[in-house]
Amino acid sequence: MSSISMYRASVPVFIRILNNLSAILDKAVVYADAKKIDHTTLLTARLAPDMFHFTRQVQIVTDHAKGCVSRLAGVDIPQYEDNEASFAELKDRIARTLEYLQTFKPEQIDGSEDKDIVLKMGANTREFKGLDYLLNNATLNVYFHYTSAYAILRHNGLDIGKRDYIG
Amino acid sequence: MSSISMYRASVPVFIRILNNLSAILDKAVVYADAKKIDHTTLLTARLAPDMFHFTRQVQIVTDHAKGCVSRLAGVDIPQYEDNEASFAELKDRIARTLEYLQTFKPEQIDGSEDKDIVLKMGANTREFKGLDYLLNNATLNVYFHYTSAYAILRHNGLDIGKRDYIG
Numbered sequence: 458m459s460s461i462s463m464y465r466a467s468v469p470v471f472i473r474i475l476n477n478l479s480a481i482l483d484k485a486v487v488y489a490d491a492k493k494i495d496h497t498t499l500l501t502a503r504l505a506p507d508m509f510h511f512t513r514q515v516q517i518v519t520d521h522a523k524g525c526v527s528r529l530a531g532v533d534i535p536q537y538e539d540n541e542a543s544f545a546e547l548k549d550r551i552a553r554t555l556e557y558l559q560t561f562k563p564e565q566i567d568g569s570e571d572k573d574i575v576l577k578m579g580a581n582t583r584e585f586k587g588l589d590y591l592l593n594n595a596t597l598n599v600y601f602h603y604t605s606a607y608a609i610l611r612h613n614g615l616d617i618g619k620r621d622y623i624g
Numbered sequence: 625m626s627s628i629s630m631y632r633a634s635v636p637v638f639i640r641i642l643n644n645l646s647a648i649l650d651k652a653v654v655y656a657d658a659k660k661i662d663h664t665t666l667l668t669a670r671l672a673p674d675m676f677h678f679t680r681q682v683q684i685v686t687d688h689a690k691g692c693v694s695r696l697a698g699v700d701i702p703q704y705e706d707n708e709a710s711f712a713e714l715k716d717r718i719a720r721t722l723e724y725l726q727t728f729k730p731e732q733i734d735g736s737e738d739k740d741i742v743l744k745m746g747a748n749t750r751e752f753k754g755l756d757y758l759l760n761n762a763t764l765n766v767y768f769h770y771t772s773a774y775a776i777l778r779h780n781g782l783d784i785g786k787r788d789y790i791g
Binding site: 504597612619 | 626630632633640671672737738753755759760761763764767768771775779786789790
């Protein structure tokens with residue numbers, strides 16, 4: 458008998474998404490090289506002038522994944538430098554995040570439904586309970602930026618589909 | 625004390641997304657009218673020639689939401705005609721889906737983690753257990769098509785942001 462839990466709805470879900478995203482990055486490299494597209498063109502592509510470009514979308518996926526599990530477990534969030542300038546560096550960032558997520562055990566995260574979570578955004582703070590934070594903030598943000606990254610590549614001609622997205 | 629459950633991770637999450645999507649449709653109408661953009665231009669917009677257009681993305685969001693809760697609860701899935709040709713008709717489809725989702729009680733869905741779920745896709749079938757289906761298929765699909773719908777409008781100049789997406 459399996460049972461949904463805060464761990465089950467976060468760590469394995471984020472691991473799956475990050476693995477899929479990493480595989481999509483591999484396809485983007487093959488595509489760019491085959492078409493002689495400068496990698497930077499894809500890395501800085503965006504769907505609207507005031508939307509984040511591809512690199513930033515990937516960074517934010519990892520930020521929400523590592524931020525979510527750290528906050529639910531009550532441990533410090535590892536800080537990354539946000540200086541990735543290549544697909545290889547983005548893949549490394551994803552790999553580091555995966556490695557980090559894999560260190561968590563269910564007992565560190567399960568039962569965090571009522572935990573007080575405080576998000577600092579500049580001068581503002583937002584307060585959540587763990588369950589609301591996981592379902593209505595962290596997961597939404599992970600999917601939002603993951604899908605945006607996917608859509609940017611799709612819009613730029615990469616031949617990927619739902620199968621790549623779902624894994 | 626709150627506790628994550630199959631109901632909590634599906635029905636309220638989908639309701640929130642559908643409410644946000646409905647509000648985004650309202651903004652799209654105001655934008656199209658202000659800019660004298662034919663509504664059909666937005667309704668049929670897509671990010672790549674072989675991606676679904678906006679209308680289809682919205683239809684699929686509702687399909688996965690109503691399909692997921694129906695399958696987890698073990699009831700027949702309401703069938704829609706997929707003939708929406710206006711923002712008003714899409715909003716009506718979302719409203720019908722919201723009304724349907726709101727009829728479910730936690731006890732109809734909680735405990736469905738190990739339930740056998742069979743998805744028919746043309747001649748193929750895919751089998752899941754309830755928990756895997758919710759986290760790794762239905763939720764992914766809802767977010768995938770919700771974000772794609774959002775991104776299509778964003779790419780077409782609609783002034784929406786994360787706040788509209790998260791609600």
